Amino acid sequence: MTLSDETLMAYVDGELDEKARVEVEAAMRANPDIAARVARHQALRKRVRLAFERVVDEPVPERLVAAVREFPIVTTRENNVIPLRRRKPPRKWSWLEWTSMAASVAAGVVLTLLFVGHSAVEPITSRDGHLFASGSLARALSNQLAGRVDTASASAPVQIGLSFRDKGGRYCRTFALRDASALAGLACHSGDQWRLEVLARGDYRADSAAAQYRPAASSMPKPILQSVEDRISGEALDAKAEAAAKDSGWTATR
Amino acid sequence: MQDSVAQLREQIAGLLPRLRRFARTLARDAHDADDIVQIAVERALTRLDQLRPGSQLSSWLFGIVRNAWIDEVRGRARQGRIFAPEELGAQVGEEPLGTVADTLAVQNALERLPQEQRIAVGLVLVEGLSYKEAARIMEIPIGTLTSRLARGREALQEMLSDTTGALS
Numbered sequence: 001m002t003l004s005d006e007t008l009m010a011y012v013d014g015e016l017d018e019k020a021r022v023e024v025e026a027a028m029r030a031n032p033d034i035a036a037r038v039a040r041h042q043a044l045r046k047r048v049r050l051a052f053e054r055v056v057d058e059p060v061p062e063r064l065v066a067a068v069r070e071f072p073i074v075t076t077r078e079n080n081v082i083p084l085r086r087r088k089p090p091r092k093w094s095w096l097e098w099t100s101m102a103a104s105v106a107a108g109v110v111l112t113l114l115f116v117g118h119s120a121v122e123p124i125t126s127r128d129g130h131l132f133a134s135g136s137l138a139r140a141l142s143n144q145l146a147g148r149v150d151t152a153s154a155s156a157p158v159q160i161g162l163s164f165r166d167k168g169g170r171y172c173r174t175f176a177l178r179d180a181s182a183l184a185g186l187a188c189h190s191g192d193q194w195r196l197e198v199l200a201r202g203d204y205r206a207d208s209a210a211a212q213y214r215p216a217a218s219s220m221p222k223p224i225l226q227s228v229e230d231r232i233s234g235e236a237l238d239a240k241a242e243a244a245a246k247d248s249g250w251t252a253t254r
Numbered sequence: 255m256q257d258s259v260a261q262l263r264e265q266i267a268g269l270l271p272r273l274r275r276f277a278r279t280l281a282r283d284a285h286d287a288d289d290i291v292q293i294a295v296e297r298a299l300t301r302l303d304q305l306r307p308g309s310q311l312s313s314w315l316f317g318i319v320r321n322a323w324i325d326e327v328r329g330r331a332r333q334g335r336i337f338a339p340e341e342l343g344a345q346v347g348e349e350p351l352g353t354v355a356d357t358l359a360v361q362n363a364l365e366r367l368p369q370e371q372r373i374a375v376g377l378v379l380v381e382g383l384s385y386k387e388a389a390r391i392m393e394i395p396i397g398t399l400t401s402r403l404a405r406g407r408e409a410l411q412e413m414l415s416d417t418t419g420a421l422s
Contacts, residue, residue, distance in 0.1 A: 006404050013378060015385050044411055048379045050353075051360035055275040064274070067292050068267045071299045 012041040133194035141194045166231040171250040189250040198227045279376030280323045294319040317391040363413040371406030
């Protein structure tokens, strides 16, 4: 009987059923050649496994534990499919986009953004399938002028990027959370609230704390810049127009 | 939900040692390997909805690690970046020299395998997964897995035959 190497490997890997296993073992007894081949495969398997054995005993780097414990997640209450439209993320940014279409599909599904280990007041809440700014993010969007970090809300400082009017006359602003979530997004003011149109997540792989909390306007993720392009009417607001818009309570005008 | 999410986080944390080990079979540099794990964990947490009830968390995570690695390799190829230099000195620890030397020999050999063979070897030989699980993770039929595994093993056997394995 001839036995292929693949069969002998499967034997070594414990993948053969009872009958085939008995056959291989009989062949090993009858033929020293086959026994030697099996031994060779066994030795390689063991050798490769041992070469990496040590890794599981190493202490896990703190940054990985922190990523598992603290990385914000998006999920649905029933663990259903999240009705967001996903696009293939570019290399450095993973992102989720809320669109009106997706939102209508999402009606009735309550999205929860969990910021475990973060501030008691979540910067983002959901209602009727839409996400809205709350807490420190809502305050920053309403009160903060671009380029300033609101240090008063130290738990989740927010940086504001661009402010502009969209094609429907609403005021919209880009923002970045300078915390471990490294979330950045675009919010538009409608009905007294800041509705989140786009959210993107930064990549905080870098080890230094400074590099983790990266989002400055210049490093705004591409999908957000793209959605600004798609929505903007005219130019972005300059400092004066921004201050005036803030004083008007960000009321949409045509 | 919050509870089950917290539980999931704990389960993932418990799998970190194995995820790191698997990543180490893919990326030679330990820091690169941990980067892959971090990317994978973050991806996993944003895609918990894709975790089907009853499916195994570890398999799902191994798959995400694998995909993260493939993306990383493609990204680097695009950028023309080379991998971080080997830090041989840093890996020599308290272990008996034979073990460390053999580990290096195995890592060197593994590194020279084609991507998909290396992944197959990592999942089956290092992580001890079944063919079925490994094939599912790699999104290939079992027959494809076993032939990749066989080719990978033959190549390893050949490369390692002239080095002394610290095995009886």
